[in-house]
Amino acid sequence: MGRHRRGAKHEVTVADLINELRRFDPRLEVRLAIEPRMPQEHAVGTVTEADGMVWIGEGGRRGYAPDEVGDRLGWT
Template sequence: MGRHRRGARREFTVADLIEELRRFDPRLEVRLATQPRMPYEHTVGAVAEADGMVWIGEAKQQGYAPDEVADRLGWR
């Protein structure tokens, strides 16, 4: 339960994430946005490798992300 489907196409790699993050000031805080219709803001928790993947854990929910976040992520 909760595991990725074996054989499913993996669309984003560690190298992809590193390349994306290089565009930003390394001193900026990082947040996760989830649920496109009403984006929640989550702080980043532990990062681990398991089951052949890297997992980014949630530390806690901070509230709702600003409208600009949904716009910039292409959710609206």
């Protein structure tokens, strides 16, 4: 298995992610938003390294994300 980067516009590094997260209160919970047409909320699961990358596992669907999430992510 190789790296699947089809259609990737910008590769996010660990440093990029850390810098982005520094803007927020460290006590806040983290969620993943997926599916721009109907944003869904997923918990963050296990984080690991493999194939020369850091992988963030999906930790289970929590429901639909509020409309504000899609707006702030530029999906609407």
